[in-house]
Amino acid sequence: MDVELIEIREFLASHAPFDQLPAGVLDALPQRLTVRYLRRGTPFPPPDDPEPNLYILRRGAVELRDDTGNLIGKLAEGDLCPRPCEASQADMPFDGQTAEDTLAYLLPCAELEQLRTEHMSFSEHFDASMSQRMRKALDAIRDDSAGTALMTVQVGDLLARPLVHATPDISIQAAAKIMSDARVSSLLLLKDGRLAGMITDRDLRNRCLAAGLPPSEPVHRIMTERLHTVRDSTLGFEALITMSRLNVHHLPVLDEHGVRGVVSTSDLVRVQSANAVYLVGDVRKADSPETLAAISAKLGELQIQLVQSGATANQIGQAITAVTDAITLRLLELAEADLGTPPVPYCWMAGGSQARREQSSHSDQDNALLIADHMQPEDDAYFKALARFVNDGLNACGYVYCPGDVMASNDKWRQPLKIWTKYFNTWIKRPDPMALMLSSVFFDLRPIHDPEGLFGELSERIHAMSKKETIYIAYMAANALKHRPPIGFFRKFVLIRGGEHNQTFDLKHRGIVPVVDLARVYALSAGLDEINTLERLKAAGEARALSADGAANLIDAQEFIGTLRMRHQAAQLKRGEKADNFLAPDDLSALERGHLKDAFALINTMQESLGQRYQAGRFA
Template identity: 40%
Template sequence: MTVDALAFLSRLHPYDALSDAVRRDIVARARVVRVAAGGPVYEHGAILDGLYVIATGQVRVRDARGAVLSLLSPGNSLGERGLLAEGRAVTSAEAVGDSTLLILPTDLFHSLRQAQPAFRRFFDRSRGAAQTRPSSLSEVRATSLMAANPVTCTPETSVCDAARRMRDHHISCLCVLEGGRLAGLVTLRDLVGKALAERLPGDTPIARIMTPDPRTLPPEATGSDVLHLMAEHRLGHLPVVSGGALLGIVTQTDLTAFQSATSAGLVGEAARAADVPALAAACARIPQMLAQLVGAGHRHDSVTRAVTDVADVVTRRLLSLAQETLGPPPARYLWAACGSQGRQEQTGVSDQDNVLILEDGLDERALRYFAQLATFVCDGLNACGYVYCPGDMMATNPRWCQPVSVWRDYFAHWIANPSKEAQMLASVMFDLRPIGGDATLWDGLQKDTLAQAAGNSIFTAHMASNALTHGTPLGLLRGFATIRSGDHRDTIDMKHSGVVPVVDLGRMYALQGKLEAVNTRARLDGALTAGIVSPGGGRDLLDAYDLVADTRLRHQADQIRDGQAPDNFLPPARLSDFERSHLRNAFVVIKTMQAALMQGRGILG
């Protein structure tokens, strides 16, 4: 063991809660093992020699039948369930890439559980979560579903050679690589429909029949993202790519055990809708989908991602219908969403917030076209239940339908002159996410804007102050500060007083760290990984956010099941004493992190 191992454990929970002496003892007694890519860490049923902690690399865990359960990264532990049972592995594990693991001997693991409360709470809690957590596509990553190291060929490979490779490997597609990057995809259907049916010579290059530049997903995509993209575009194979490098491929067969018919059905129906009324009919079932997902025990970010996926597909379908009516667009454009849709956090109550970013150099005719397109899409979204934005933050507002150069000027001006309006607009626009059109119009703009914002201390100070405008509903004597009058008297606004304060904190962390993530939970995770927040404070904030957001969604699901329209106003009197106590503790954590931001402790200067 080296000093690096000691430093590694000092940053890793629950070891960071132990004394220096205990950590040094762990380091002295632990072993370091290195496992080559594809090598076994342990087999199912094997007697475990301790707790495995991943220091570098990744480990894939499978159940007794060989189904992938998870893909674990540095900092994750494995083997604890077996150690807490009969001492035998209840799963199998293999290294995905060259990996280094620390093994805490079995007796050390058990002695730490007995003597160290923080250690015991962590692993007992993890065990309970593993036993009760529902298995679903919304909670599994694409990397856990994909076949790693897929069979490949080059564009010059002949159709005969490609067919033989598929036959010999018992697969239905080949990934076509050129210069180490994914250039195309060829399937059995391509071989039959394009080569065999057209009687092409056997030495025909595969480039002639492949699908060039196929749709892909990043490794952090969820199984639901895979399923929804397949449903929308009728795909049977979906490569997983990171930084241009091919990691693996997911097929429809891989999804069989994880089918999520409710959300996938809505996505497929929306993608095939012939008109706006058909889209509206699909959207009318979103509340029931939300209630079912919450009732099945899915965490808030899984539910809101599924709800937002439907909105994304509805938006793209409206863009297609608009182009069928108006004709093809005269120039490149990008339709982007902000607000909850931009952050992939839509619930049962969502208006629309969107903008159009256009190619530079357009004439009046082109501008009129995009004004008509914006009207068609925004009217369609309103008909589907995504009501017009009360603040007119929509592409129908000429201010938010502009060439990319104007958008650059907008951001530069807001950063250089952080007035109250500029702070408000920047808060909204830093949550932009591409939905349809040409995403390259946004890529460079986002990176440049984040760099400008992070480099302007005056702007970030103003944004930090703006992030503290939404207070938590904490009252005196361990009670809640509820709304005092009006239709929502004696309730807590779980959006503006619960979720929004964390959304604001996440946005600030993203600005400080130049993090490109838009989703709040992803921003908090990224801030924790990058050291922008302290390990203890960051984990507490994540737990507090999960509790507040889950409580908000359960409230909406209860309303839907009772036949009511969902809202964000929760009467605390309906909660048990236990629930009220934990919810209050969550608000205390959020308020503490707001205070840390105010005092400069929550972000690194």
């Protein structure tokens, strides 16, 4: 093959959708193309084409404008002319013009149609939306992983044995015999065909034998009544995360007909390692901050294993946060054991990525204390000591002190309910730059320890206040536009120049944070109490705070960018390096770069839309 044709073939093979074509087809394709040079300022596509063609940009740049002259898109190297073979020149939904001297490869529309007819994966590119392409790219990342069993298997498929059950009025001894005969570690208790409770081997030991309860007593005396359940269609990984978060080893499984069985950690272990569950179990047994630090050191390995198993960013975030929550709770228990019973009820609140259940290993810490209003001034000495114990313990476990000092050990963020209410009222009524910065932190709060339910009242007050204040939402919208995706004119990546991270971009602050900020504004505008970014977007779409398509597209963009970030960090951890958020485009395949540009462009479009809705320029 001619050297020039080889160069064209390699170019096509590195760009979607031509990378989906078989090698033999790619070998023959360059000979079916023509090359055209367009000077700057040439209409695009050129009106003098003798026949309609698909334009594939090799070099140069093209601007696309609507009928009012507004810029609606830009094309650069590797991009295709939108809808080239589906409309006549007069019917094109845009006016195009080359913004610089441009070289393009031309594929006749008849040839394009033949390729689409013969190669389904190639054809799907033209039919798929941006969201569908990103979802496909995310699936490709997961398919490259070592194993995806728990990502695809449903818990219903793990229930090999018939349902083992009894009624709550049988004796404890009779229940134990049923479990022994069936060789099961748990027993569902049904009343009139409905789930009434469950007992496990642990309940028999702790609630019967250790408590000296006669085995002749009815089993309902030791059963757990308030049960968390999963559907038979729940993915194995989701069940695993639920077990990790709740520190349980059995979950009843329901289908459309009622109770179907129980899934246990043993069932999941048969499919794949359940490290998150075991880490949480180890945390609960830890007797010192030093022991917790040793357990926490395993989080990097957990992230590596989850990436290798095909987990998405959201799944990894849920798993790692479950361990962080357990460490936080154990530190609180150790603090209370050292300091004594709290003088009044309190709530430990996590902020940031821990609150949103979106952590990687290890994030810095953001937290605060909400204390009952009847606390006395002298009570603060106790809570100050408790906060210092937990903050120091988290730091020892790798969750470094917050650079902005947003921690419970800071006197300002250790306050009774009435003061927290006043804080939010001030921030919402007078949204100056500092208030907006603090709002971005404190509108992402989740209770980690709250035995008296103090957080519920604060949350209700916050959402009631924020939903009514449209000016405040407009300020928050303007604040959400400050973190822009790293993509410039003609879909070119904007990279860091010089320094330690030369020729990279920050996936967290330029990719993840913009979607987090958008989701927060959508949630606040609709008075939604979801905290997780994907849950916020889904709820906002259902509440019509943004379109259903907009919500779905942002969810896919966030998952794609986040999964690339988790994979990048896992590779660093595996090499023994410190994980960071700085990714070089050269570390990605051409297809991944293209999808990442799509994701960044989508986020930018959604930011522009939000800015126009709230006239954010007035509040910047």
